[in-house]
Amino acid sequence: MQFVSVTHFKKAMLLVLWVFLMIMSSAAERLHLSCLCKGLPGHLTLYQLSPELPKNCTEKGWEDAHKTAITRGSEPDKSLVHSLTDQTLVMRECRSYLHFTAQCGVFVEANCTCDCSPDSGPPPTSAPVMKPSHKTRNAHDRVLQFFLSVSLLGIIVFVVYLRTTLRSWICWICSVDKQDELPEAEVPFTGVTAT
Known part of the structure; x- marks a missing residue:
């Protein structure tokens, strides 16, 4: 063998x-995204994604803890959203939890958490929370x-x-076939015949 x-x-x-x-x-x-939450003047709240999203991202959206759409694509709910870019969302009111999703060749998501309690002051910078x-x-x-x-x-x-x-x-x-094809050995003729 x-x-x-x-x-x-x-x-x-x-x-x-x-x-x-x-x-x-x-x-x-x-792409593993993290989300920063920060209070802004005028009772606005900034939710910022990092690192920067690739240009090919589609189906971007933000939703709250109840899966209520805050934005779909580049269309925000104007009653809730002050401003929207590819990387940031500025809300008119603080939400303790927001979820971002996008399709960037692969599915990406980020979870944003903020402490929105009134006695805590402006929302602190938050670490990403993974579900x-x-x-x-x-x-x-x-x-x-x-x-x-x-x-x-x-x-x-x-x-x-x-x-x-x-x-x-x-x-x-192949070697067996070749052996079968070989002619039988011939006895050389010596000129003498048997009688």
């Missing part, structure tokens, strides 16, 4: 490495990427094994 040549093995491993890096780079391209579903989705993405990578590696190793096995079987069959 023929074993996998070192050259074929190296090529297969380079292919596996390339696919693995492509999967990981696509995961790295995901459990967001953490779970990231964990599932990592598990899926791992299993895809392992599955792909298994498929490549199987194909290389199958290829070399088939090649050795074909070579064996």
Whole structure:
């Protein structure tokens, strides 16, 4: 039986490495947003996203804790929103929780929390709060990427094994066929005949 040549093995491993890096780079391209909440003069509240969103983002929207739309695309609810840009939302009143979503080649989201209690003064800068579903989705993405990578590696190793096995079987069959095609050994004629 023929074993996998070192050259074929190296090529297969380079292919596996390339696919693995492509999967990981696509995961790295995901945009993880954070949200800053800050009180402004005139009882306005600023919600600011960072880092800057890519230009190709579509289906952008802000909603409150009750999933009531504050904005859809570039159309804000004028009774609630003072101003809106790609990165910021200035609300006429403080909301303790806002959720931002967008489609930027991949789904992105940010959760904004503020302390809007009247005795706390202006809303403080807040750290992003992740919903459990967001953490779970990231964990599932990592598990899926791992299993895809392992599955792909298994498929490549199987194909290389199958290829070399088939090649050795074909070579064996060819050698048997060639032996069947060989003419029978002839005895040279010496000029003497048996009587």
